[in-house]
Amino acid sequence: MNKNSNLHMTTEEFRKQGHAVIDWIADYYDHIEDFPVLSQVQPGDIRSNLPDSAPQKGRSYEEILADMDSFMPGITHWQSPNFHAYFPCATSGPAILGDLISTGLGIQGMIWATSPACTEVETHVLDWLVDMMDLPKKFKSTSTGGGVLQDTASSSSLVALIAAREKASNGNINEKGYNGKLTVYTSTQAHSSIEKAVKIAGMGKNSLRLVNVDESFAMSTNHLRALIEADIANGFTPAFVCATAGTTSSTAFDPIGEIGKICAEFNIWLHVDAAMAGPAALCPELRFIHKGIEFADSYTFNPHKWMLTNFDCSVFYVADRKTLIDAMSILPEYLKNKGTESGAVFDYRDWGIPLGRRFRALKLWHVINYYGVVGLQKYIRSHVANAQELRSWIEADERFELMVSAPLILICFRHKNGDGFNEKLLHTLNESGRLYLTHTKLNDQFVIRISVGQATTTLDHLKKTWKFISKIVDELEEANH
Amino acid sequence: MNKNSNLHMTTEEFRKQGHAVIDWIADYYDHIEDFPVLSQVQPGDIRSNLPDSAPQKGRSYEEILADMDSFMPGITHWQSPNFHAYFPCATSGPAILGDLISTGLGIQGMIWATSPACTEVETHVLDWLVDMMDLPKKFKSTSTGGGVLQDTASSSSLVALIAAREKASNGNINEKGYNGKLTVYTSTQAHSSIEKAVKIAGMGKNSLRLVNVDESFAMSTNHLRALIEADIANGFTPAFVCATAGTTSSTAFDPIGEIGKICAEFNIWLHVDAAMAGPAALCPELRFIHKGIEFADSYTFNPHKWMLTNFDCSVFYVADRKTLIDAMSILPEYLKNKGTESGAVFDYRDWGIPLGRRFRALKLWHVINYYGVVGLQKYIRSHVANAQELRSWIEADERFELMVSAPLILICFRHKNGDGFNEKLLHTLNESGRLYLTHTKLNDQFVIRISVGQATTTLDHLKKTWKFISKIVDELEEANH
Numbered sequence: 029m030n031k032n033s034n035l036h037m038t039t040e041e042f043r044k045q046g047h048a049v050i051d052w053i054a055d056y057y058d059h060i061e062d063f064p065v066l067s068q069v070q071p072g073d074i075r076s077n078l079p080d081s082a083p084q085k086g087r088s089y090e091e092i093l094a095d096m097d098s099f100m101p102g103i104t105h106w107q108s109p110n111f112h113a114y115f116p117c118a119t120s121g122p123a124i125l126g127d128l129i130s131t132g133l134g135i136q137g138m139i140w141a142t143s144p145a146c147t148e149v150e151t152h153v154l155d156w157l158v159d160m161m162d163l164p165k166k167f168k169s170t171s172t173g174g175g176v177l178q179d180t181a182s183s184s185s186l187v188a189l190i191a192a193r194e195k196a197s198n199g200n201i202n203e204k205g206y207n208g209k210l211t212v213y214t215s216t217q218a219h220s221s222i223e224k225a226v227k228i229a230g231m232g233k234n235s236l237r238l239v240n241v242d243e244s245f246a247m248s249t250n251h252l253r254a255l256i257e258a259d260i261a262n263g264f265t266p267a268f269v270c271a272t273a274g275t276t277s278s279t280a281f282d283p284i285g286e287i288g289k290i291c292a293e294f295n296i297w298l299h300v301d302a303a304m305a306g307p308a309a310l311c312p313e314l315r316f317i318h319k320g321i322e323f324a325d326s327y328t329f330n331p332h333k334w335m336l337t338n339f340d341c342s343v344f345y346v347a348d349r350k351t352l353i354d355a356m357s358i359l360p361e362y363l364k365n366k367g368t369e370s371g372a373v374f375d376y377r378d379w380g381i382p383l384g385r386r387f388r389a390l391k392l393w394h395v396i397n398y399y400g401v402v403g404l405q406k407y408i409r410s411h412v413a414n415a416q417e418l419r420s421w422i423e424a425d426e427r428f429e430l431m432v433s434a435p436l437i438l439i440c441f442r443h444k445n446g447d448g449f450n451e452k453l454l455h456t457l458n459e460s461g462r463l464y465l466t467h468t469k470l471n472d473q474f475v476i477r478i479s480v481g482q483a484t485t486t487l488d489h490l491k492k493t494w495k496f497i498s499k500i501v502d503e504l505e506e507a508n509h
Numbered sequence: 510m511n512k513n514s515n516l517h518m519t520t521e522e523f524r525k526q527g528h529a530v531i532d533w534i535a536d537y538y539d540h541i542e543d544f545p546v547l548s549q550v551q552p553g554d555i556r557s558n559l560p561d562s563a564p565q566k567g568r569s570y571e572e573i574l575a576d577m578d579s580f581m582p583g584i585t586h587w588q589s590p591n592f593h594a595y596f597p598c599a600t601s602g603p604a605i606l607g608d609l610i611s612t613g614l615g616i617q618g619m620i621w622a623t624s625p626a627c628t629e630v631e632t633h634v635l636d637w638l639v640d641m642m643d644l645p646k647k648f649k650s651t652s653t654g655g656g657v658l659q660d661t662a663s664s665s666s667l668v669a670l671i672a673a674r675e676k677a678s679n680g681n682i683n684e685k686g687y688n689g690k691l692t693v694y695t696s697t698q699a700h701s702s703i704e705k706a707v708k709i710a711g712m713g714k715n716s717l718r719l720v721n722v723d724e725s726f727a728m729s730t731n732h733l734r735a736l737i738e739a740d741i742a743n744g745f746t747p748a749f750v751c752a753t754a755g756t757t758s759s760t761a762f763d764p765i766g767e768i769g770k771i772c773a774e775f776n777i778w779l780h781v782d783a784a785m786a787g788p789a790a791l792c793p794e795l796r797f798i799h800k801g802i803e804f805a806d807s808y809t810f811n812p813h814k815w816m817l818t819n820f821d822c823s824v825f826y827v828a829d830r831k832t833l834i835d836a837m838s839i840l841p842e843y844l845k846n847k848g849t850e851s852g853a854v855f856d857y858r859d860w861g862i863p864l865g866r867r868f869r870a871l872k873l874w875h876v877i878n879y880y881g882v883v884g885l886q887k888y889i890r891s892h893v894a895n896a897q898e899l900r901s902w903i904e905a906d907e908r909f910e911l912m913v914s915a916p917l918i919l920i921c922f923r924h925k926n927g928d929g930f931n932e933k934l935l936h937t938l939n940e941s942g943r944l945y946l947t948h949t950k951l952n953d954q955f956v957i958r959i960s961v962g963q964a965t966t967t968l969d970h971l972k973k974t975w976k977f978i979s980k981i982v983d984e985l986e987e988a989n990h
Contacts, residue, residue, distance in 0.1 A: 037602025046531030053613035086881035102626025121518025132534035145583025205713030230711020232686030382661035400567035
């Protein structure tokens with residue numbers, strides 16, 4: 029991009045078209061509730077409207093922006109206040125603008141030297157977050173650890189596993205390959221990314237022990253201990269425990285402190301996955317979610333879920349950065365430079381899988397500075413309060429049962445008419461386009477999940493949602509008679 | 510973001526601040542040549558200006574945008590026309606706007622249902638690129654394969670290795686862990702991400718065979734064959750060969766066809782890494798870079814390097830998608846849905862490491878439609894022509910020697926005065942802020958790399974650059990006397 033070009037977009041055209049895109053996005057948010065929340069297209073519908081081959085001659089930007097409107101029927105509206113599927117993926121104006129600046133600068137922060145600000149702002153803002161969330165000081169760069177941004181918690185947990193694998197094997201696996209002797213523990217309710225990480229890391233599903241859960245779907249420490257002791261008796265080396273602070277199915281909280289004591293006793297790496305729930309710790313009264321976190325060797329949460337920062341943005345902390353770097357670092361000649369040789373800088377390429385890195389910290393900088401700690405607390409508190417209100421309405425309706433206590437913003441419930449009825453209810457609701465919910469299974473029962481957490485969801489939205497659900501339930505009950 | 514809020518940025522404020530950010534970016538490109546290309550700050554300089562803790566109360570957006578100016582001394586200007594370090598990471602106006610729309614929509618395409626357009630536009634545009642670059646038809650979604658976007662070639666190559674690992678072990682490693690029996694081959698000149706992938710995959714560095722290169726730094730197929738035969742004789746199963754089309758050090762091209770025949774003979778997965786050079790294949794006369802590509806099981810190149818698409822955007826093709834999906838797929842209850850069950854859709858979460866996914870295809874859609882095939886060809890051709898012109902100037906100067914033939918846009922050269930002189934030359938040039946070059950070692954000699962490929966680099970820039978280099982060389986030679 030420059031002032032004069034007969035090939036590239038000029039800066040003058042960029043100003044014009046950029047303003048149009050900003051307005052297009054603002055218009056989208058002004059009318060986001062007019063779209064069906066869950067896309068209603070059939071497989072292939074979007075592709076069938078696209079030209080078979082790329083254009084030989086370039087098209088005007090106006091035409092390309094108009095293409096976006098034609099894609100809209102194939103969009104599921106994650107930012108709609110009526111999106112209650114999965115977990116939130118809430119964005120905000122300042123996050124979008126922070127990411128736009130990162131995109132615009134077009135820099136790549138693989139090592140300190142390739143843009144010192146990219147590394148230093150990232151380190152700094154992640155140190156801020158340790159204090160903001162009252163996490164252990166050992167996670168700060170000024171201590172033995174440090175934070176780094178990853179794309180997703182899947183990657184954060186994989187990196188934690190690699191570090192633990194190498195620590196438990198004294199770097200032997202990086203040299204000789206997996207030895208068939210390490211074991212990994214997580215609960216039956218843990219996220220699928222843990223099993224995926226175990227497979228990617230070449231340790232095989234057979235090295236993964238799924239620990240039973242109690243009636244609240246939290247990890248049983250008795251079972252964890254029994255599994256560990258049995259493995260040691262059988263010649264295995266327990267290497268990694270992943271505790272979950274807020275499971276995906278039902279926001280269950282594993283007892284981190286009790287698990288941590290067992291990990292300390294057996295010298296096992298403790299990783300804590302708080303992908304969605306983590307930001308609750310911005311509020312002192314909600315810090316129960318991290319009870320025992322001082323035992324953790326590593327920790328991850330996603331500001332792109334419940335902290336108003338657009339996807340992708342996963343925070344990963346490690347207590348002992350040397351172990352992580354030793355496990356991940358490779359230094360070819362073409363990346364050698366004075367900064368790295370000085371030892372005074374972090375080269376974040378050694379903290380994750382990709383070599384290249386975006387300036388992701390800019391969006392976090394934007395969000396934290398725009399809202400301030402108080403603004404973020406207000407946001408978290410309003411969601412928890414609204415979700416608890418919704419929970420009370422469901423609880424008061426005898427046709428439904430709550431499946432878990434719903435400590436934060438996820439409510440798992442079912443109609444008492446059985447799995448078939450609930451499946452039908454879910455599909456009818458989603459096909460209406462009025463809202464989007466997903467399901468899980470708890471104790472082998474089909475359960476509907478309502479996740480409250482998109483940026484602009486208000487109590488009024490929840491009132492309308494609950495009224496609509498009740499109406500559909502009435503109709504389905506009627507049809508059943 | 511919505512119309513009225515006392516917490517969030519309103520859409521009205523977003524319009525205003527968004528326009529300001531667009532103008533800030535346009536101003537940046539209008540003045541990009543005024544900045545020192547390589548940041549001149551010392552470790553800690555940027556951090557030392559940042560507040561020790563996050564603000565309690567939110568700050569105005571005007572203040573936050575002003576923070577960006579204070580970060581600029583810590584920026585290395587990858588988009589400067591005088592950035593000749595590493596490889597290009599060229600962006601463009603349409604790419605920035607395409608990515609802005611993706612950020613603005615805030616959707617997450619982990620599975621087809623969570624935004625069908627995200628999956629279908631990605632599949633479609635990657636099918637386009639197969640035709641545009643004359644790649645094997647087996648890489649198309651309409652055949653047995655398909656394309657997917659990853660963040661970087663590091664991830665693409667890791668995913669290829671996992672698929673190959675599972676194919677060679679009949680899925681056994683995903684079950685039982687690495688068996689110590691598979692071997693991986695790549696040249697001594699291959700990218701460091703291959704060694705990193707082997708380690709992450711739990712196969713250990715000992716399973717990696719570094720194949721010798723010939724005088725052009727291309728893989729020796731005689732040595733490859735010898736290594737494979739020795740491994741088989743020793744009870745190993747050769748599983749994966751990574752050939753490089755354009756090495757990082759010197760743009761050497763491994764003989765893909767010859768390697769492919771060996772892979773076919775021994776039933777080994779052939780992955781081709783064309784991270785930087787790939788887009789040359791947009792021009793029929795440059796398709797020598799892919800000679801033999803019909804043998805490849807998988808292939809990666811990065812539009813974020815030399816195809817005007819902002820970082821991150823790595824294209825990954827696989828010839829047999831079933832093998833890839835079998836190796837990577839995990840399906841928990843909370844992700845089950847009608848689309849997936851129909852079998853009629855791709856769920857790209859099974860094609861990579863992260864579960865969540867941005868709508869990255871939008872920026873590719875923007876770039877291909879804005880430039881058209883002809884515009885992209887013009888861009889590639891002008892860079893190659895300009896780089897060859899620069900090469901001829903270096904060749905004509907008896908003080909220098911060219912280290913390789915420089916087939917595309919990377920020129921590797923050194924002053925005949927030896928390593929010390931060249932190191933000093935490089936540092937003097939970079940400290941001037943006028944340009945940014947990096948180095949490598951070839952045949953154990955320190956070599957300066959000039960990579961031509963940022964979007965707006967013209968022949969005039971290269972003339973000034975070469976004049977400046979000559980002047981500094983004169984001064985250093987003078988000081989040596």
